[in-house]
Amino acid sequence: MSADKVNDWPFPNPQVVRAEYLPKLAIKPWVSAHPADKVLKNCKVVDAASGKLLDGLKSITISKGKIVSVENSNDNETGSNVVDVKGAFVCPGLIDCHVHITATPGVKTMLELVKLPDQLTSLRSTYVLKEMLARGFTTVRDTGGATKIIANALDEGLLEGPRLFQCGKALSQTGGHADFQAAVSGGNQVGCCGGHSESIGRVCDGVPQVLKAVREELKAGADFIKIMMGGGVSSEADPIDMIQFTDEEVQAITKSCDHMGNKISTAHAYTPGAIRHAIKNGVKAIEHGNFLDVPTAKLMAENGTFLTPTLACYGIMARKPFEDFLSEVGRPKNLEVMEKGLEALKIAEEAGITVCYGSDLLVSMHALQTEEFTVRSQVLDSPTILRQATTNAAKLLKHEGKLxxxxxxxxxxxxxxxxxxxxxxxxxxxxxxxxxxxIKEGRTSMTKIEGL
Structure with a gap:
């Protein structure tokens, strides 16, 4: 149909669009402009790096999602964008460096969790993300299950939640910590009904498979790579002291991380043996580390290896209403690692390791994400723990000065x-x-303060 014919239609002029419709005609209409500038005055600013409050009351100006100034407050500051917080404590947004947003509520046991279909899991993860932000976590690092697609949806404002760093699927050998297939004779077995058994991780064996797996995850936008290098609590076929993957397999992963964007690799590892196996083969960070000893801690400190302990989760899985979440095989392993965690945390701090905050909670346990603060307070002082959830975590994420x-x-x-x-x-x-x-990037997501 010619343009002249179109203009003859008995409809409003097709060349004129009402102004209120224009934003919704964009290719991605959910992408919103930066919020209006904000000035928070009369703030007691928490400096997490020094473990002290900044001197005097401060005014913080946020523009286009970033902080542009932190200055002494002026009582004469007024305007619609100025909010008086009246001496409240203003702290950097919290960072949780070990979450699994796809291990969602809606089921009671680990067996049910690994059978959920991917689409249902993705939808339920939106609830998990929104709740994390409401608890004050403005950034999270997912260590198995999340994808770049979800991270982009958060960045664009399609989903409400924290900023997301993700590794895609964690890498596991057959019989490793992310292998939830049934332990039956006969080789590869497909999970029930095309289920969700590889939502958190993927199985790969031998250097060719490992290379393909790590390259696929990095191609898909993984911010880092997670390697299952020791036994775990929730998996049935691997005892805690098991060491997973060969030197050659791990080196294939870590060298690929170096070559494809200088990405960090991290290892699920509880024991000194698994930790040393990781460090020797180029891994830059350790998750858990509950059996860390003094010599291994010294090695980690010398190599600048990060540690993200996850301590509260074991106690949570041992008490009501989650006492049946793990299988009969997993429950004793859970108690075994729970017993040593606090001692390892203390050893790590004394050795000078950069320790980060992690929760590692699954299903409805996510609601207890902040319990990790209370658990760590049994052996560490408050400023040290706050650094773990702020400046230390920013170093791990390579976002020093930004987060x-x-x-x-x-x-x-x-x-x-x-x-x-x-x-x-x-x-x-x-x-x-x-x-x-x-407040995340200048946008208020939850407030009890008038005018904010």
């Missing part, structure tokens, strides 16, 4: 608290009482 700090140039990721977390870190484990507001 974990309240300073010019950083993302406008802020939580506002009734109480000082430097004096008592457990206030973060009671967000319903102490969390007044959550």
């Amino acid at each position: 974990g700090v309240i300073a010019p140039g950083a993302y406008g990721d802020i939580i506002i608290l009734k109480s000082n977390p430097l004096e008592d870190i457990t206030v973060l484990d009671r967000p319903e009482d102490n969390l007044l507001a959550v």
Whole structure:
């Protein structure tokens, strides 16, 4: 049909579009502009790096999603974009470096979890993400299950939740920590009904398969690579002290990470043997490390190897209503690692390892994400634990100066608290009482403060 004929139609002029429709005609209509500039005044600013409050009350200006200034407050500051927080404690947004957003609520046991179809899991993960942000976690690092697709949806504003760093699927050998296929004779077995048994990880054996797996995950946009290098609690075929993958397999992974964007690799490892196996073959970070000893901690510190312990999860899985979540094989392993975790955390800090915050919770346990603060407070002081959930985590994510700090140039990721977390870190484990507001990139997602 010619343009002249179109213009003859008895409809509104097709060349004119009402202004209110224009944003929704964009290719991605859910992408919104940066929120209006904000000025938070009369803030007691928590400097997580030093473990102290900044001197005096401060005004924080956020523009286009980033902090542009932190200056002494002026009582004469007024305007529709100025919010008086009245001496509340303003802290960098929290960072959880070990989550599994696809291990969603909706089931009671590990067996049910691994059978969920991918599409249902993706939909349910939107609930998990929204709740994490509401607890003050403005950034999370998913160590098996999330994808770049979900991360992009969060960046674009299609989903509400924290900023997401992800590794795609963790890499596991056959019989390793992410192999949830039935232990039957006869070779490869397909999970029931095309189920979800490889949602958190994927199985690969031998250098060719390992190379293909790591390259596919990096091609798909993984920010880092997770390697299952030791036995685990939730998997049935591998005892805790098992060492997984050969030197050649691990080196194939770590060299690919170096060659394809200088990406960090991290290892699921509980024992000194598994940790040393990882470090020797080029792995840069360790998850869990519950049986860490002094010589191995020294080796980690010398190599600049990061550690993300996950301690609260074991106690949570041992008590109601989650006492039946693990299988009969997993329950004793859970108690075994729970017993040693706090001692390992103390050893790591004394050795000078860069320790990060991690929760590692599954299903409805996600609601207890902040309990890790209380558990760690049994052996560490509050400023140390806050650094683990802010500046240390930013180093692991290669986002120093952008995350974990309240300073010019950083993302406008802020939580506002009734109480000082430097004096008592457990206030973060009671967000319903102490969390007044959550701001991510200048956009308020939760607030109890008038005008914010």
